[in-house]
Amino acid sequence: TPPPRPRLHYPRAPPRPPPQKTAPFPMSSPDPHRPEDFHDSFRRDEPGHLENEDDASVLSLALAEEFLVADDVGHSAAAAMLRGPPATRHFGGNRGGFFLNRYDRETRRRVLEYPRPIAICGTEKTVIYNIKKMPRGKVYQMGASGALSSDPGFEREYLCCFHVQKKTLLLYEVDEDDSLAIELEQPMKSKLNFWTVLPPQAHNNTLVIMLITPLGGFHWMPLALEPRPRRVWLRGQELQGKRILAYEEGGSNGYQERSPPRSTVALLLTPSSPSAPPSGTPCVDAWCIRLNRESTAVSVGTGVMGAALFRATESGADGSGFCPLLCTVGTDRSRTTFPIGGGMPGGGRGSDRNERETDEGGLVLQVSSLIDASAVAEAEGSSVVSAMSVVRGAVIARVTLDTILGFGNGTSYAGPELALGHAPEVLVLCRDNFIVVVFRSFGLILAYAYHDGTNTLDDDSLSLFGKKEVCGYVVDGVIYSCSGVEGEVEMNFLVYDESCAKPGGKIVTMVLSREGI
Numbered sequence: 001t002p003p004p005r006p007r008l009h010y011p012r013a014p015p016r017p018p019p020q021k022t023a024p025f026p027m028s029s030p031d032p033h034r035p036e037d038f039h040d041s042f043r044r045d046e047p048g049h050l051e052n053e054d055d056a057s058v059l060s061l062a063l064a065e066e067f068l069v070a071d072d073v074g075h076s077a078a079a080a081m082l083r084g085p086p087a088t089r090h091f092g093g094n095r096g097g098f099f100l101n102r103y104d105r106e107t108r109r110r111v112l113e114y115p116r117p118i119a120i121c122g123t124e125k126t127v128i129y130n131i132k133k134m135p136r137g138k139v140y141q142m143g144a145s146g147a148l149s150s151d152p153g154f155e156r157e158y159l160c161c162f163h164v165q166k167k168t169l170l171l172y173e174v175d176e177d178d179s180l181a182i183e184l185e186q187p188m189k190s191k192l193n194f195w196t197v198l199p200p201q202a203h204n205n206t207l208v209i210m211l212i213t214p215l216g217g218f219h220w221m222p223l224a225l226e227p228r229p230r231r232v233w234l235r236g237q238e239l240q241g242k243r244i245l246a247y248e249e250g251g252s253n254g255y256q257e258r259s260p261p262r263s264t265v266a267l268l269l270t271p272s273s274p275s276a277p278p279s280g281t282p283c284v285d286a287w288c289i290r291l292n293r294e295s296t297a298v299s300v301g302t303g304v305m306g307a308a309l310f311r312a313t314e315s316g317a318d319g320s321g322f323c324p325l326l327c328t329v330g331t332d333r334s335r336t337t338f339p340i341g342g343g344m345p346g347g348g349r350g351s352d353r354n355e356r357e358t359d360e361g362g363l364v365l366q367v368s369s370l371i372d373a374s375a376v377a378e379a380e381g382s383s384v385v386s387a388m389s390v391v392r393g394a395v396i397a398r399v400t401l402d403t404i405l406g407f408g409n410g411t412s413y414a415g416p417e418l419a420l421g422h423a424p425e426v427l428v429l430c431r432d433n434f435i436v437v438v439f440r441s442f443g444l445i446l447a448y449a450y451h452d453g454t455n456t457l458d459d460d461s462l463s464l465f466g467k468k469e470v471c472g473y474v475v476d477g478v479i480y481s482c483s484g485v486e487g488e489v490e491m492n493f494l495v496y497d498e499s500c501a502k503p504g505g506k507i508v509t510m511v512l513s514r515e516g517i
Contacts, residue, residue, distance in 0.1 A: 034379045042329035061447060061468035064490075069129070070502040073137035077127050078504020082475060082496060084419045085146055086434040088196050089246060090494055091478035092151075093117040096430025097265065097309030098201040099316065113480035114152035115492050116197060118221050121147045121161070128159065131439035131492060131507050140176060144170075148197050150207060158183070160209055160222075162192060171222045183292045184222045186229070190215060190309065194244035202249055204260030212244055217266065217289070227385015233266060233289045242270040245284060245423055249291070250309035254321030264291055265309065265324055265370060265390050271423055272303050282423035286328065288370060297493030300370070300392040304330035307436070310367065312452040313433050323370050327435055328391060329426045332364040332400065363401040365437055365462065369393035397450065397461035401437070412441045413473040416496045416505075430478040431489045432510055434465070440474040443495065447512055470508050472497035 003134035070078040084090050092115075117130040128138045128149050132174040144161035158261040169188050172180040190213040198208040203221065211218040211229055218229035251264035265288060272283040301307050309324040316322035371393045415422050429440035437446045447465040472495040482490035493508045500506070 006220075054195055061445065061466040061510050061512070063468075063508060064511050066506060068500075068502050068504065068506045069494075070504040072135065073127055073129060073139070073504075075503055077120070077125075077137070077139070078502075079120055080122070081127065081129060082416050082494070082503070082505045084323070085118075085120060085148075085473070086419045087146060087192060087194050088148065089420070090118050090476035091492065092196050092309040093246050093248045094429055095199045095248065095478075095480065096327075096435075097248065097311050098199055098263065099252065099311070100298070104486055113199075113482070115478045115480060116148040116151050118494075119147035120150045121145065121158070126159075126161070131509075140180065142180075143416040146195075148195065148209065150197055154200060154205075154207060158207060158222075160197070162188065162195070169220070184227060185221065186222065186227065191231075194247055196247055198249060198263070201252075201261075201263070203262040205261075210247060210249075212242075212247065217247075231434065232291045233297075234296045238297045238299070239270065239287065245269045245271065248309055250311060250324035252316055252321050255319040262291075264321070264372070265289070265299055267300075267307065267309050267326070268297065269307060269424055271421075282421070282425050283330075284424045286326075288326070288392070290372060290390045295389060297388045298391055300326055300368075300390075301328045303332065304328045304424075305363070306428045308428035308430050310430035310435060310450070312450060314452050321388070323372050325396070326368045326370050327430060328366050328368070329363065329401070329428060329430050329437055330366070332362050341361075365399050365401055365435070366395050367397040367435070367450065367461070368395050399448065399462040399464075401446070411443075413440065413443055413471075413496075414498055415473040416475070416498075418475065427474065427477050429477055429491065431479045432481060434479070434489055435462070436477075436479055436491060436512075437492070438474050438477055443470045443472050443474055444468075445470065445474075445491075445493070465512065468510065470495050472506075475505060482511065 019309075068078075069081060072078075081090075101231045114132045117128050119129075120127050123143040124141065126140045126142055126144055126147050128140070128147075130136055130138075130149075130152070132152065140516045142161075145164040146162040148160045150156075150158035159172040159174055159180065161170045161172070162168075163170070167188050169186040170182060171184040171186070173183045174180060185220075188211075192211060192213060194210075194212040196210050198210055200206070202208050203219065206221050207223050209220045209222065211220055212235075214235060216231050216235040217233045219232050220229040221227060236491065246269040247266065249263040249266050250260050253264055255261050268287045268289070269284045270287065272285050283303045283305055284307070285299065286304055287297035288305040289295050289297050306329045308327050310327045311322070312326045315324070369392075373389050373391055373393050422440070425440055427440060429436040429438065433450045433452070435448045435450055437448070438444070439446075445468045447467065449465045451461050451463065470493060475494040475496055477491060477493040479489055479491045482488060489512050491510045491512065494505050495508050496505045
């Protein structure tokens with residue numbers, strides 16, 4: 001029998017006193033444990049009720065909860081957490097291209113989704129911040145170069161630490177008493193450019209850590225029988241030397257005999273070329289890759305402000321494979337107005353939004369199809385290597401954002417120093433037929449409902465569900481199914497306000513329900 005694994009009991013810092021109660025919010029705060037309260041929180045007689053150009057009501061999204069990070073972990077740890085991990089997003093990125101919550105066959109219920117905890121490291125301490133668990137902050141007296149916490153959707157909690165000097169990845173299991181036990185040690189000889197923990201739906205509810213190196217992308221499944229990292233795509237000339245700003249996966253090969261369901265498409269965001277648009281807004285390039293050992297990146301968007309994968313609720317509902325949709329926010333060359341002057345992080349409070357004539361056009365949100373060229377080639381009997389890519393198809397839905405942006409107060413907010421920089425300027429978060437567009441510098445959140453109909457531009461596939469200004473720079477955000485009920489999602493945002501007396505930012509929570517549509 002193998003020897004028992006070593007138990008490393010790292011001392012926990014004493015719990016911090018509970019935060020002082022703050023003044024109540026001007027809007028009603030729904031109880032997250034009572035779904036019937038969600039619909040009541042989106043009353044159309046709330047302050048901030050606006051009318052769009054078609055005289056249709058626009059809801060002012062209500063806050064469900066708000067609290068300061070420094071009250072949980074202290075000022076120094078909160079400031080480090082605001083800066084963020086060096087090679088990953090705070091909340092792990094968008095997960096809209098996957099199935100909804102995974103199904104537990106034993107309990108016959110869907111396992112609830114939760115945001116991934118934020119993990120930051122120093123030379124002597126590691127802090128894990130879980131906004132859905134009390135106490136929210138856990139401090140371990142151990143240092144590392146970087147750390148990732150597993151998705152709360154797994155049965156057990158894991159912590160993965162990377163040590164640059166030792167060139168080693170260490171996986172710990174977090175016990176119920178918050179002690180750490182070494183589960184696996186993996187040598188890491190190549191340079192780590194970006195890494196993240198994928199949702200359980202990425203590979204048959206298995207813990208998968210995505211490792212991006214100069215050689216390509218690797219799936220590391222430390223709990224599998226063969227835990228050695230497996231390359232799932234090749235880093236070709238297109239991505240050589242480019243910094244990875246965001247990574248997500250989506251799609252599914254479906255439920256097949258002797259083949260577990262797994263994701264099929266990856267989306268990467270990299271900085272655009274130095275030639276920036278007239279506004280000076282930091283733009284990004286979007287790349288799609290079919291998850292295959294020899295696949296390389298294909299450009300699906302150049303000079304966009306943000307992009308994400310999106311799965312309509314009808315896609316793959318019967319267990320069959322599907323390819324996700326692509327959401328992008330960028331300029332429309334058919335228009336002549338373009339917001340300038342307030343979109344740059346660091347521009348400071350009080351910058352005004354202006355408009356001027358430009359060749360770039362106005363801002364639009366587009367939903368496009370993605371075509372798996374390998375499936376097309378297989379159907380045609382072809383075996384061309386270039387057919388193993390995913391290419392962008394037709395635009396199936398679009399909406400202009402210029403009029404909606406006019407609802408804002410025009411104030412831009414200075415962003416803090418961030419490890420990954422301030423690009424992309426727009427966060428696109430998708431889940432359960434909701435598409436949320438977040439203008440980080442303006443602190444403006446727009447929620448759209450996607451109506452899957454004829455997949456043509458003639459129907460109203462995108463309708464504005466609501467909007468909210470959070471009065472601060474949005475560092476990162478996440479969206480997920482909060483209650484297991486179809487049509488209800490929760491959003492969490494890490495917001496920085498330079499006027500706040502306590503540094504370190506605050507967590508803002510909102511809830512969307514299709515009952516309000």
